[in-house]
Amino acid sequence: MSPSHVVEHDRESTMIRGVLRLESVDSYDVVFAPARAHLALAGGNYTLDVSGVSLMNSSGIRALANLVLLAKQHGATLVVLGSEAVAWQRKTLASLSALYERVEVRLA
Amino acid sequence: MIESTRQDLSQKTPLSTLELHFVPLDFVMHWHRCGLAADHFAAHLAYTFDNRAAARDVLATVVNELLENAVKFSSDKSLSASLTVKHYGEWLAIQTKNRTDARRAESLNTLVRDFETHSADALFFTRIESPSGGESSPSGLGLLVLQKDYGVRLTIECAPAADGSVEVFVEALIHTDELENQ
Amino acid sequence: MKLTLAIAQSRADIMRSQALIAEIYNREYEVMFSDDHYDLVAKVEPWPHRYVMGTIDGELACAAGLYVHSTYVERFGLIEAQDIRELRRQAGLPAGDVPNREITKLVVNPKYRGLGLSRMILGAAHTRAFLDADGSTPNLLLCSKRSLVGSMHHREGIHPRVIKPFPIYKIHELYASPADPMDSYLILPEVDIPPSLYDRKIPDDYEIGRSGDER
Numbered sequence: 064m065s066p067s068h069v070v071e072h073d074r075e076s077t078m079i080r081g082v083l084r085l086e087s088v089d090s091y092d093v094v095f096a097p098a099r100a101h102l103a104l105a106g107g108n109y110t111l112d113v114s115g116v117s118l119m120n121s122s123g124i125r126a127l128a129n130l131v132l133l134a135k136q137h138g139a140t141l142v143v144l145g146s147e148a149v150a151w152q153r154k155t156l157a158s159l160s161a162l163y164e165r166v167e168v169r170l171a
Numbered sequence: 172m173i174e175s176t177r178q179d180l181s182q183k184t185p186l187s188t189l190e191l192h193f194v195p196l197d198f199v200m201h202w203h204r205c206g207l208a209a210d211h212f213a214a215h216l217a218y219t220f221d222n223r224a225a226a227r228d229v230l231a232t233v234v235n236e237l238l239e240n241a242v243k244f245s246s247d248k249s250l251s252a253s254l255t256v257k258h259y260g261e262w263l264a265i266q267t268k269n270r271t272d273a274r275r276a277e278s279l280n281t282l283v284r285d286f287e288t289h290s291a292d293a294l295f296f297t298r299i300e301s302p303s304g305g306e307s308s309p310s311g312l313g314l315l316v317l318q319k320d321y322g323v324r325l326t327i328e329c330a331p332a333a334d335g336s337v338e339v340f341v342e343a344l345i346h347t348d349e350l351e352n353q
Numbered sequence: 354m355k356l357t358l359a360i361a362q363s364r365a366d367i368m369r370s371q372a373l374i375a376e377i378y379n380r381e382y383e384v385m386f387s388d389d390h391y392d393l394v395a396k397v398e399p400w401p402h403r404y405v406m407g408t409i410d411g412e413l414a415c416a417a418g419l420y421v422h423s424t425y426v427e428r429f430g431l432i433e434a435q436d437i438r439e440l441r442r443q444a445g446l447p448a449g450d451v452p453n454r455e456i457t458k459l460v461v462n463p464k465y466r467g468l469g470l471s472r473m474i475l476g477a478a479h480t481r482a483f484l485d486a487d488g489s490t491p492n493l494l495l496c497s498k499r500s501l502v503g504s505m506h507h508r509e510g511i512h513p514r515v516i517k518p519f520p521i522y523k524i525h526e527l528y529a530s531p532a533d534p535m536d537s538y539l540i541l542p543e544v545d546i547p548p549s550l551y552d553r554k555i556p557d558d559y560e561i562g563r564s565g566d567e568r
Binding site: 067085086121124128132150151154155158 | 310
């Protein structure tokens with residue numbers, strides 16, 4: 064079966080499209096590894112674009128929250144791009160910005 | 172209020188019922204089956220809503236969460252479990268039944284107690300910042316998201332089974348307004 | 354009691370083998386399986402490509418798998434092709450372009466433990482009939498705890514050659530330990546497996562008993 068999602072990275076951003084319902088929080092390590100590495104550099108800025116993720120399970124939400132906490136731990140800035148048209152993003156993504164003041168969730 | 176809703180619904184015959192009997196091991200063997208099953212249930216039920224795409228996505232999220240939990244937290248993955256969705260017109264009841272062990276049942280009971288004494292929002296942040304139990308025990312984060320963000324009313328019941336295991340019943344009640352008004 | 358050893362051919366037999374492997378590996382090591390990805394941190398393993406099974410009265414009693422390519426040792430063991438060529442040279446075999454395969458996921462149904470079935474299925478997995486998927490004699494790679502190589506392989510007259518220590522991964526946290534670590538090994542069937550085992554006929558029936566004796 065073809066992969067359910069596509070991940071693209073560049074130096075300061077990750078873009079994910081598709082459906083993300085991986086087995087466990089640990090399974091998301093490989094998806095968020097570049098983001099984690101960048102955020103661990105003190106003062107780093109990173110953009111995570113999940114606007115194209117139509118469905119995400121709770122393990123993914125936990126993994127996203129862990130990313131926010133990592134940014135907080137290292138004083139980094141994290142911008143999360145989402146979409147108002149996608150239910151889980153509209154409903155749950157905004158919660159992440161309450162975890163850390165330098166996380167900005169932008170829903171287009 | 173949830174108890175009165177549940178009591179009302181228990182007197183009614185669902186307009187439509189869809190049920191899946193499964194062995195959790197099947198989903199361990201191919202994890203993508205969880206999403207497949209959730210999507211099928213969601214697409215099936217979405218026909219009754221005007222905005223099918225939006226209703227389908229919400230239903231897929233709710234069904235997938237309950238199904239993943241039933242699979243992950245079944246102690247003996249070869250014992251049969253079930254996923255049922257009952258459509259009562261104004262309410263949808265998404266239910267799972269599975270067997271677990273005493274340790275996981277105790278984690279669930281702790282979650283139930285926390286639900287009764289804390290708001291879903293507060294509990295969500297507490298559990299994010301202080302995770303407990305690891306992957307083999309339910310953290311309840313997914314269920315908290317359903318309560319907090321999807322207006323789901325949850326019931327979790329654990330009862331001892333004859334063989335020493337624990338029968339778990341989880342029900343997510345969601346009002347159809349949550350699915351219509353997207 | 355009779356054990357029938359056979360290579361899983363039908364979809365049903367493959368599915369039965371996978372179900373037994375998944376049940377035991379998930380219960381004992383919290384491992385999941387996938388067709389399209391693997392992740393040792395997340396404890397997701399790839400499915401083997403072939404299976405050998407042992408049945409008692411039609412019930413699956415034991416099974417083992419084979420990676421016919423993309424072996425675990427190559428993917429995760431940090432070995433080099435040169436490591437294998439050198440060991441072949443030391444054994445007096447030509448370096449050649451030989452496929453790498455790996456026996457994996459050896460399991461015994463809990464209902465049938467104590468009958469010596471692990472030896473039986475290990476033996477069946479080391480036969481030419483199972484290993485030579487395309488008529489070629491492969492390099493047989495192995496990733497195992499040191500204690501098991503002693504208690505299982507050596508006992509059957511199989512002599513794995515150490516390639517190097519296997520790296521530590523979270524997926525093995527319930528399996529290996531510093532006191533009994535894992536290594537990557539190479540088995541050269543033509544010299545390291547006794548001919549009486551390598552040329553054993555499959556399918557075939559074997560008498561078994563509580564002493565673990567075979568016919």
